[in-house]
Amino acid sequence: KKEKSWWKEAVVYQVYPRSFNDTTGNGIGDLRGIIEKLDYIKDLGVDVIWLNPVYESPCDDMGYDISNYRKILPQFGTMEDFDLLLSEMHKRGLKLVMDLVVNHTSDEHRWFVESRKSKDNPYRDYYIWKKPKADGSPPNNWVSYFGGSAWEYDEQTGEYYLHLFSKKQPDLNWENPKVREEVKDIMRFWLDKGVDGFRMDVIGFISKDPDFEDFPTDNPSGKDLGDKYANGPRLHEFLQELHDDVLSHYDCMTVGECPGVSPEDALLIVGKDRRELQTLFQFEGMDIDYGKNGSRFSIGNWDVHGFKKVYTKWHKKLYGKAWNSIYLMNHDQPRAVSRFGDDKKYRKESAKMLATFLLSMWGTPYIYQGEEIGMTNCPFEGVEEFRDIEMINYYNEQISKGKTKEEIMPGLLYRGRDNSRTPIQWNDSRNAVFSDAEETWIKVNPNYTEINVEEAEKDPDSILHYFRRMIKTRKDNDVLIYGDYELVDEGNDDVYAYRRFLDNEEMLVLLNFTDKETSCDVSPYNLEDKELIISNYKGGQKVKGTEVTLRPYEARIYKIK
Ligand code: TEU
Numbered sequence: 249k250k251e252k253s254w255w256k257e258a259v260v261y262q263v264y265p266r267s268f269n270d271t272t273g274n275g276i277g278d279l280r281g282i283i284e285k286l287d288y289i290k291d292l293g294v295d296v297i298w299l300n301p302v303y304e305s306p307c308d309d310m311g312y313d314i315s316n317y318r319k320i321l322p323q324f325g326t327m328e329d330f331d332l333l334l335s336e337m338h339k340r341g342l343k344l345v346m347d348l349v350v351n352h353t354s355d356e357h358r359w360f361v362e363s364r365k366s367k368d369n370p371y372r373d374y375y376i377w378k379k380p381k382a383d384g385s386p387p388n389n390w391v392s393y394f395g396g397s398a399w400e401y402d403e404q405t406g407e408y409y410l411h412l413f414s415k416k417q418p419d420l421n422w423e424n425p426k427v428r429e430e431v432k433d434i435m436r437f438w439l440d441k442g443v444d445g446f447r448m449d450v451i452g453f454i455s456k457d458p459d460f461e462d463f464p465t466d467n468p469s470g471k472d473l474g475d476k477y478a479n480g481p482r483l484h485e486f487l488q489e490l491h492d493d494v495l496s497h498y499d500c501m502t503v504g505e506c507p508g509v510s511p512e513d514a515l516l517i518v519g520k521d522r523r524e525l526q527t528l529f530q531f532e533g534m535d536i537d538y539g540k541n542g543s544r545f546s547i548g549n550w551d552v553h554g555f556k557k558v559y560t561k562w563h564k565k566l567y568g569k570a571w572n573s574i575y576l577m578n579h580d581q582p583r584a585v586s587r588f589g590d591d592k593k594y595r596k597e598s599a600k601m602l603a604t605f606l607l608s609m610w611g612t613p614y615i616y617q618g619e620e621i622g623m624t625n626c627p628f629e630g631v632e633e634f635r636d637i638e639m640i641n642y643y644n645e646q647i648s649k650g651k652t653k654e655e656i657m658p659g660l661l662y663r664g665r666d667n668s669r670t671p672i673q674w675n676d677s678r679n680a681v682f683s684d685a686e687e688t689w690i691k692v693n694p695n696y697t698e699i700n701v702e703e704a705e706k707d708p709d710s711i712l713h714y715f716r717r718m719i720k721t722r723k724d725n726d727v728l729i730y731g732d733y734e735l736v737d738e739g740n741d742d743v744y745a746y747r748r749f750l751d752n753e754e755m756l757v758l759l760n761f762t763d764k765e766t767s768c769d770v771s772p773y774n775l776e777d778k779e780l781i782i783s784n785y786k787g788g789q790k791v792k793g794t795e796v797t798l799r800p801y802e803a804r805i806y807k808i809k
Contacts, residue, residue, distance in 0.1 A: 255296075255612060260614045260615065262617060263300070269672075271284065274323065275688040277324075278329070279324050279329040283336050287340070292615075292620060293716055297337065301314065302321055302330065304321050305321055308416040310636070312347075313417045338442065345444060345501060346447070347447050348446040348451075350431045350454070351420065356416070360418050373424045374421055377409050378408050386408050389462045392413060393412060395641040396641075398412055412477065423458075435495070436494055445501035448502060450505055452528075454483065455479075458481070478509060487525060504527070511565035515569060527573045527611070529573055530573075534581060536550045551761070559609065563610055567732060568732075571612070579616070580665050581665070582663050582664065588602055595622050600718075601802070604718060604757065604759060607719060610731065613722075630657075642660065669690060718782060727748050728755060744759040756805065757803075757805050767797045775791045781807050783804040
């Protein structure tokens with residue numbers, strides 16, 4: 249029998265507060281702005297909001313560098329605003345998942361300010377300090393996600409500290425039991441306020457291999473995290489400690505962000521009997537379009553087989569043993585329709601096709617703000633328009649290596665994180681009505697005059713209305729939530745077809761991932777007398793026995809029984 253849980257049935261909506269709704273006119277979204285739009289979010293039919301970090305922060309990495317875990321970033325509002333947001337959400341039956349960023353803090357956090365003062369400071373061991381090599385160079389060759397060495401030399405004490413992300417994000421030392429107690433206290437603080445769970449930032453990185461050996465040098469990008477810090481030796485022990493001491497005492501949900509984790513590793517983190525986390529975000533679904541050299545801003549060819557391979561593998565390995573999460577984008581990824589669909593000729597069709605996928609797979613689905621209106625990547629004109637530290641650092645690094653703007657921009661425009669961070673487009677007036685400010689913190693995508701919520705509300709055929717229908721379809725059919733999954737017409741090069749089945753229910757999902765008309769063979773199913781429960785095209789569905797013709801990006805779900 250299926251074990252039911254609210255977080256398995258939930259559809260999650262991710263709010264990036266900085267770009268959601270500005271009520272103070274400073275060009276930056278805020279908590280009051282989210283409160284104003286709660287009815288809009290509720291109307292989508294979602295159950296949970298995942299809120300990106302809203303804590304006090306110098307915002308070197310847009311809030312993922314926290315200087316005080318118990319204070320709200322003044323740009324976003326106050327703790328009173330937060331309490332109001334939470335109660336207004338609960339009033340509407342919406343749950344709140346907070347971002348928990350505890351692999352690292354800001355260098356402006358009180359702990360780090362103390363830690364760097366002297367080698368015998370009581371906070372010294374809160375972070376990872378190492379002596380230079382004999383020649384004064386960093387302790388090993390690890391590279392930071394945002395470019396350069398992962399080690400920063402500190403004059404004051406003559407040692408290096410580790411930062412897997414920016415140098416303003418020193419990594420916490422989880423080997424120190426005091427650090428773990430601090431983290432547990434932070435978690436209790438928010439759970440006692442009534443928040444409903446955590447999205448745990450790079451939680452797979454908290455346990456570092458204690459030998460701190462070099463990465464193999466034939467892997468200069470450093471992205472194959474291997475066992476140096478993704479899945480470190482004490483990861484499970486640490487997660488079980490958080491579970492037993494804190495999480496198990498609350499009815500809350502957890503989703504771990506786990507770059508570099510295979511399905512086998514994942515089972516050890518989210519397996520039912522593991523007492524660790526409930527679900528996680530895998531990254532293989534985000535890797536399918538990487539270029540051959542594997543660097544983050546490379547552009548590779550991908551096709552529907554890439555999708556089939558990754559999602560089928562994760563389903564097979566986890567189903568019945570754990571619970572999955574499904575997402576096509578977030579604040580670290582470009583816009584899904586620009587990446588996996590067609591943001592020009594077939595924007596509507598392909599965005600709806602992707603929505604059909606997202607909401608008919610096994611695993612808790614995550615929708616990122618603006619995805620529900622088919623927002624696209626942004627035509628940034630140059631580095632001066634970037635706000636993301638990763639994009640800016642990468643650009644400057646490449647320039648210093650002699651590359652030209654023309655060579656560098658395509659990769660950034662394709663995969664850069666700022667693509668998803670431009671303000672959500674509410675209507676076609678100035679700044680997409682996101683803000684009254686002269687200048688918003690980041691450029692508004694110029695296509696707001698056509699792509700915006702107001703327009704989508706008016707258009708019965710909009711992506712927005714389709715999302716609502718698709719969310720409802722999922723909610724109304726247990727088979728789409730709890731059912732098993734199996735590929736149909738596996739060898740098809742254009743169509744991703746699969747069945748979901750549970751007890752006496754069964755559904756067939758057909759997704760054309762291309763911009764041409766194509767067909768698929770769904771034998772043994774004869775669809776002529778089957779009920780079509782949702783489709784992104786109105787009428788004209790062609791079926792001949794077991795042979796189905798699909799128009800560009802056409803998506804359909806049939807009820808088999
Ligand atoms: O992201 C971690 C992560 O591995 C990536 O998604 C990362 O942003 C990207 O691959 C960079 O190459 C999390 C947060 O979601 C991200 O916004 C933060 O910048 C990062 O952790 C550090 O806290």
